[in-house]
Amino acid sequence: MTTRIGILGAGLIGRAWAIVFARAGMPVTLYDVDDDALDTAREAIRQSLTNLQLAGLIEDAEPPLALIRTENDLARAMADTAYIQECGPENVEAKRRIYTDLETVAAKDTVLASSTSGIAASQFTEHLHHPERCLVVHPVNPPYLIPLVEVAPSPLTWKTVVDRTMHLMEQVQQAPILVRKEIQGFILNRLQGALLNEALRLFRDGYVSAEDLDKTVKHGLGLRWSFMGPLETIDLNAPGGVVDYGQRYAPLYHDIDHQRGDDEPWAPATLAALDEERREQLPTADLADRQAWRDRRLMALIAHQRSFSIS
Structure with missing residues (x-):
């Protein structure tokens, strides 16, 4: 039927x-x-x-x-x-x-x-x-x-x-x-939100430019994340697996987490400064063309992934 x-x-x-x-x-x-x-x-x-x-x-x-x-x-x-x-x-x-x-x-x-x-x-x-x-x-x-x-x-x-x-x-x-239990934002947006909140703080506080921050994900984290997730990543990044990784790096991540405040990373001033940098890289008039470029890149990636098995 x-x-x-x-x-x-x-x-x-x-x-x-x-x-x-x-x-x-x-x-x-x-x-x-x-x-x-x-x-x-x-x-x-x-x-x-x-x-x-x-x-x-x-x-x-x-x-x-x-x-x-x-x-x-x-x-x-x-x-x-x-x-x-x-x-x-x-x-x-x-x-x-x-x-x-x-x-x-x-x-x-x-x-x-x-x-x-x-x-x-x-x-x-x-x-x-x-x-x-x-x-x-x-x-x-x-x-x-x-x-x-x-x-x-x-x-x-x-x-x-x-x-x-x-x-x-x-x-x-x-x-x-x-999603086994109800939670605001579900899974993807909570993960995305955590990264965006930290990205905005790092940009706001002058540690990195908008362009270099995007390069960090595009040429670093994003390459791995296009075919495996963060938990598999850490499982493979220590000789003994996830427990070994935790013993090596948990103190670092624990300290970083405590350094984050509960301030507002989405403040208007932060977004205005970010917009100024982004518009220098991509004028507003070119947004639609860049969106079409993004979709073509996604199509090419999907075609590539279909050429071999990804589980």
Whole structure:
């Protein structure tokens, strides 16, 4: 039986999710109340699929494009769907309203998943008649290029719903991880936030330029992290494995952690100084071109990774 997918919201994330599911051969209905947004989404999806074809990551852009239809009526969009991916505003009250509406139009066994970057599912689903079929499925942007997906159920989510969702994500070539307990920001953004907070402090306090800080990750940490994670890294960086590594370097990391204050690394003055350096390296007018360059580099990396096995 064909799995029909509904997507709420035709912005960047909604469009990207449409590509993920259609690329896997699943019919997708992309809903938005704004007809102009739907028209824009259709053309943006066509361009992204064409880019994937040119990179050799799909054979033909037309078959997945043909599986995506747009709709401005919520009931028609979500009819007969087995799974709905919500891509609405990052706001609890807005999501509560959206999920109330979705519950009225979706079948009782339809999974309702949110793309939220950091809001726990219980905050916007506990008021529903059937919160047991709701959870967070947080992608990394854009999910058709970066496969990690965080599956984060609420305490009320049924295990069968989690299992169905994990299986679906694997079917559509994503790499799902299970967030075992609710936590703000989930896993990826908490890790990313820790690095960003320290990066901003080091920049603010004059230890390093913005360019050199990016080089540290790009030519250092990032090379390893593109094919293995930080825990495997430390396990391989000492002759005896992770315990040996801890005995050697734990005091250093412990001292560094104590040196960090609880001050605000995202202060406006810090961001203004960072923006000044970044605009010297990349004028605002060139941001879109650089974003397209980023996506082409990701496509090339994915094509390279597909040429050999990465587990």
